[in-house]
Amino acid sequence: STSIAVFNRNLRVTDNPVLAAAAESEHVVPLFVQDRDLLGSSFSNHRRQHFLNAGLADLDSSLRNLGGRLIVRRGDPVAQIAKLAAAVDAESVHVGADVSWYAKRREERLRVELGRQRRRLIVHDAVTTIQPAGTITPQSSDHFAVFTPYFRRWQDTPVRPVLPPPVRLLLPEGVRQGSVPTGQEVAGWSGGESAGCRLADSWFADGLQRYLDRQDDLAGDHTSHLSPYLHLGFVSPVQLAARALETPGTGAAAFVRQLAWRDFHHQLLAARPEAAWRDYRSRQDRWRDDDEQWEAWCAGMTGYPLVDAGMRQLAATGWMHNRARMIVASFLTKTLYQDWRRGAQFFLDGLLDGDIANNNLNWQWVAGTGTDTRPNRILNPVRQARFDRDARYVRRWVPELAAIEDPAKVHQPWRLEGAKRRRIRYPEPVIDVDHARQEFLHRRKRT
């Protein structure tokens, strides 16, 4: 018998339920389809493209070590999978469950197409998430809307066993490979399962223990940096969770909690796919459309050094620290009063780990339209400077301010005396944060 193992956000050989199940057939076709629609979209900026391509080359090499290789096609995934399934007369096609509207629609179309050919589509859970979306639910609804009760149930649910790579793969005769792309390291990021494993190993050896103390240190940036690897499935969330659950200490527990946040957003999006772009909880007040302020935010020129440092880090590297993400998102949605969708799209276009579930639902969380239980909380970019006490983060990303000696004034350059202030080519604040806060709270009260 022949099976097709479809790779999309499960680009690894270890702990891959899709590959493991397909490998039970006599012949296996490991297939990746370069989706023409995604290739042409903003999801595919050059950093992400290199990161993905390097991962595909790495996957091909791992599959070759097992006796197989990666078959690559380009076009509409459904049409390409169906065509290949017919050509090799596959009995079944294995895919990983995914949660976005786009992925679900693709799965439905594939089911119909394969059904027509009388072939089986087998969808595997717990491939992109630790607990399958839709399995942890409260009594009265199809998803949890608040993290804490979700997490309690999540902790009580056993994690499925980690799967080893298949021992051997045998391709059917005569399948053309197609061209496997190559990618380079970009801004220090190397794509692929091998690089992801190395990163995870060094994280568990040195990092995890102190995670809790150093999680919010903006300049130190001591978090795992595993999110881009998790997004494409170069590393398995189940394997990371299993490993962390075996590790004693508060660092490991805090890390597991963050992984559960990822599952939480995925279960929410799976139940409410429209929440990717529509308010999960409606905020009756109107957004403001000020293009000048929007452009200042995008360019890292708001006059608030922490906000600008975050936005410039994103532009330069495709990465932003979680604390900075919260600060810039709060600033855009609650201080400048701009629609969170604008910010979410900007992030998706720029982040290496850009992920519709994690990104858009975190934006809603910060904007007060999502699952945050404190929707009136506003992060003040001056007070948040406590996460950058020595101003190293701001100095690194906003070089105009690097020469100011007093860290407090790096964060508040408007407090410099006249002549000193005038020498620095850095904008005045685009808005008064205290005034904006009052206005926000006043408007909230009225709605």
Ligand code: FAD
């Ligand atoms: P660590 O602190 O090492 O955490 C380990 C893993 O837990 C992460 O890799 C991630 O998969 C998960 N995780 C951590 N925090 C969160 C969280 N708040 N929500 C969901 N999962 C989490 N994360 C993305 O993966 N993609 C995004 O596009 C994205 N956009 C965001 C936008 C905003 C406005 C905010 C506030 C957060 C966003 N996050 C996003 C969540 C978080 O910022 C990143 O997951 C984290 O910074 C990645 O760094 P790390 O891998 O070093 O995380």
